[in-house]
């Protein structure tokens with residue numbers, strides 16, 4: 001499975017495979033409420049990531065972010081003293097864009113458009129307003145077809161698909177609890193996680209209040225303030241950096257034919273969402289298969305996204321995502337440990353960027369819930385919206 | 395309560411609904427229905443469309459029961475139901491709506507325990523011109 005990174009093939013048929021690497025990661029603390037604003041938090045996270053890589057701010061010539069980001073490239077570049085930028089990119093669809101930021105930087109660097117790229121996310125969702133409460137803003141969903149009827153929040157929109165998945169495949173609340181528990185158990189090992197000292201039990205889960213039946217409180221991600229960043233450089237450059245390089249082996253975006261963001265009820269097969277499309281491209285360009293993935297960081301704004309993602313990325317068959325979670329499969333030592341920092345459900349909900357940095361920690365061997373010898377990691381962005389994913393390897 | 399923020403493509407749907415009619419945008423060239431409305435047929439790329447009347451019968455494809463925190467008007471009625479209806483005449487056309495006990499009944503009028511996926515439903519219209527759904531066999 002392990003093949004020496006091939007940088008000679010950058011301009012050949014191998015595309016971006018192993019041509020670039022994540023050389024640095026950084027973050028601020030996570031909390032329900034932080035005193036500093038998004039710009040300040042973004043700057044702190046980016047400087048921490050550059051310091052981790054041992055690269056000076058003046059060397060940065062590429063930036064990538066995703067929508068619903070309050071801090072733009074101009075502000076970041078000016079505040080931090082970055083160099084002349086020759087590549088900048090902002091990916092659409094909020095949480096679906098997290099992994100695409102790294103993918104865009106990898107493509108830019110592999111094709112010579114830039115040499116040092118930074119991707120970041122800064123959010124004050126914990127202390128700020130809920131986006132769905134702003135009814136004057138037209139979300140990328142056609143709100144006229146859903147909101148008058150009281151389908152108001154992302155939780156309501158995903159609960160609709162969840163109920164259908166339960167009906168078609170026998171997925172249960174216990175399956176969703178397995179997801180919530182795996183994330184919480186890992187958060188209990190991670191001092192940086194908001195839920196570090198808050199264990200979860202089945203009774204707590206089953207008796208918690210509903211948010212949108214069939215989803216309860218613990219099926220929903222945290223509301224968090226915090227910022228994160230990572231640094232992408234060529235594989236060759238990464239080998240001279242401070243840290244063990246984490247190679248970007250394969251990357252994909254996914255926007256399926258006839259897809260509809262969040263309310264994907266109107267195509268032939270609403271339960272095969274963007275994960276399926278991203279997965280086809282991801283595996284086509286990879287040297288390994290889902291069987292070889294040792295740890296995964298799966299976007300978990302809601303527990304129900306995990307069964308959908310397990311199916312979409314090929315860890316099990318269609319409709320088997322609920323059953324896959326049984327027998328401790330998602331826990332440490334299980335078939336596929338997931339969200340080993342605690343994920344959006346229990347570490348911090350920062351639109352999935354913490355899943356990227358945790359993937360890097362696993363492949364460096366420095367996770368607080370380290371999978372022994374982990375050499376391959378799948379990281380995904382939001383399922384249910386136009387999405388993206390990364391296969392990382394050491 | 396929120397009212398539809400209508401765009402040019404969707405306006406005919408709401409216009410017919412205000413007259414108590416359920417109509418679906420359909421390609422005038424290849425006859426393929428589509429939802430939500432849009433300018434071009436994804437099947438044959440024709441820009442010619444018409445609004446075809448449908449029977450107003452369907453089945454519950456899925457449903458949810460929202461609880462607070464919600465916008466104030468909805469929080470007052472919570473828990474209520476939201477359903478997705480698969481139209482009998484065009485199964486791939488699925489409409490978001492509410493299952494109620496009769497025309498103009500509130501969105502919490504039917505106990506959630508009575509909702510089943512696959513249940514047959516029939517369209518009715520509120521005085522505000524919103525399509526609503528009642529059980530075919532209450």
Ligand SMILES: [Zn+2]
Pocket residue numbers: 421422423424425426435436437438439440
């Ligand atoms: Zn047509």
